[in-house]
Amino acid sequence: MINIIGAGLAGCEAAFQIAKQKINVNLYEMRPYIKTGAHKTDKLAEFVCSNSLGNKQITNASGLLKAELEFLESFLLKTAKQFQVNAGDALAIDRELFSNEITKLIEQNPYINLIREEKIEINKDEITIVASGPLTSQNLIESIVNLTEEKNLAFFDAIAPIIERDSIDFSKAFIQNRYDKGEASYINCPMNKDEYLKFYDYLINAPKIELKNFEKDAMFFESCMPIEVIAARGVDTLRYGPLKPVGLVDYRTNVENYAVVQLREDNLAKSLYNLVGFQTNLKWSAQKELIHLIPGLENANIVKYGVMHKNIFINSPKVLKNTLNLEKYENVFFAGQITGTEGYTESIAGGLLAGINAVKKLNNEKLLSFPSTTMLGALTNYISYRGHKTFQPINSNWGIIEPIDLPKAQRKNKKLKNELLANRSIKALKTMFQTV
Numbered sequence: 001m002i003n004i005i006g007a008g009l010a011g012c013e014a015a016f017q018i019a020k021q022k023i024n025v026n027l028y029e030m031r032p033y034i035k036t037g038a039h040k041t042d043k044l045a046e047f048v049c050s051n052s053l054g055n056k057q058i059t060n061a062s063g064l065l066k067a068e069l070e071f072l073e074s075f076l077l078k079t080a081k082q083f084q085v086n087a088g089d090a091l092a093i094d095r096e097l098f099s100n101e102i103t104k105l106i107e108q109n110p111y112i113n114l115i116r117e118e119k120i121e122i123n124k125d126e127i128t129i130v131a132s133g134p135l136t137s138q139n140l141i142e143s144i145v146n147l148t149e150e151k152n153l154a155f156f157d158a159i160a161p162i163i164e165r166d167s168i169d170f171s172k173a174f175i176q177n178r179y180d181k182g183e184a185s186y187i188n189c190p191m192n193k194d195e196y197l198k199f200y201d202y203l204i205n206a207p208k209i210e211l212k213n214f215e216k217d218a219m220f221f222e223s224c225m226p227i228e229v230i231a232a233r234g235v236d237t238l239r240y241g242p243l244k245p246v247g248l249v250d251y252r253t254n255v256e257n258y259a260v261v262q263l264r265e266d267n268l269a270k271s272l273y274n275l276v277g278f279q280t281n282l283k284w285s286a287q288k289e290l291i292h293l294i295p296g297l298e299n300a301n302i303v304k305y306g307v308m309h310k311n312i313f314i315n316s317p318k319v320l321k322n323t324l325n326l327e328k329y330e331n332v333f334f335a336g337q338i339t340g341t342e343g344y345t346e347s348i349a350g351g352l353l354a355g356i357n358a359v360k361k362l363n364n365e366k367l368l369s370f371p372s373t374t375m376l377g378a379l380t381n382y383i384s385y386r387g388h389k390t391f392q393p394i395n396s397n398w399g400i401i402e403p404i405d406l407p408k409a410q411r412k413n414k415k416l417k418n419e420l421l422a423n424r425s426i427k428a429l430k431t432m433f434q435t436v
């Protein structure tokens, strides 16, 4: 018997994977008795916001993850495809029909025992998958904190956008640390007074995303204050805060600029950079325009926009293995958004791996982990990487996958590069499962 807490996207996928192997599952779901604030129905695997699972082209990072899930026989992906609606390159679905179907299949499955109650305790001696999502109930949060032993449950209110290094114009940006301390690692985008005032003017007037009621009482951590909230305190506040120019004399011109936007490495491969202090709740279109006003970032490719909502995730780099179980309590698995992977498809992927591994644990078999040449492996290896200094949720993107060596002339050919990366991933899966 395996327990699963939460019948969302990760929990339902895990339940199907386990039932497929003819093993009994207790699947706990607290709705409709306890609500999350975002879910609107009592159905399982509900899509809380948009109806899109992202791009379906294999040359897109999210598309590659879907191709991998298809290879690994994901139940939810297969069902999503049955209920897809026209959405160009994206896999968008009729959410209602999808959730109705998943609920029906779970209720009819002889191996799955759906229990409509809030699970508040985790028994570390029983094989359990915690898939309670970003809106995990308060009682369960307390049990998770107890189990992980330190305050490993992180809450965040706003995060900063992430961009691709390749899209930065280095004729304007320069690499240097403040006061030249240590090995230069920050990318700096300098602004003169006119550029700063134009940027500021756009920022304070830019449209914001409407907060949901349950998010309105969210307290900001001072270090996570949205940039638009800081800016509203006064025209120069940012120049004494995240955009301060002091100590950043541009070595090429010997000039200390009026303001400087700093970018910090976001991944080991140094292909992704986050904008320091730019956590924001602006609408995505406004974020794009704002970032493109920054000298050097006029053509920046934004791989992840800043977002703000209540979100709960464990400090996976400290406690989780890439097999999705806890280092300390190996019977306890985590899956879905609570592990720090973000997005519908990513949650399904986590559920799939946790389901497969929970069965292996039950059978005393070696657990499965994926190489970083696959998107699923890149995600699980990223969240369980012990070297993170700060950790924020991540979705599928090319920056986390193991790079490929291309002849210089072909390096800028993104489509070709992504095609090669995608082929390499599927080949890796085929090899892995042939040997298994």
Ligand SMILES: Cc1cc2nc3c(=O)[nH]c(=O)nc-3n(C[C@H](O)[C@H](O)[C@H](O)COP(=O)(O)OP(=O)(O)OC[C@H]3O[C@@H](n4cnc5c(N)ncnc54)[C@H](O)[C@@H]3O)c2cc1C
Residues within 6 Å of the ligand: 005, 006, 007, 008, 009, 010, 011, 028, 029, 030, 031, 036, 038, 039, 045, 046, 047, 048, 049, 050, 051, 052, 053, 117, 118, 119, 120, 131, 132, 133, 134, 135, 136, 137, 140, 309, 310, 335, 336, 337, 338, 342, 343, 344, 345, 347
């Ligand atoms: C407001 C909001 C909007 C989002 N919008 C998008 C989007 O547009 N696109 C996208 O790709 N991603 C989005 N996400 C992120 C993420 O993809 C979804 O939250 C996704 O549903 C996460 O899947 P999950 O299985 O981890 O959690 P969920 O799908 O949330 O499932 C968790 C389940 O656990 C249940 N549960 C919680 N605590 C307990 C307990 N103690 N006992 C029993 N049951 C419990 C919940 O009721 C829920 O059914 C959004 C997240 C939020 C919070």
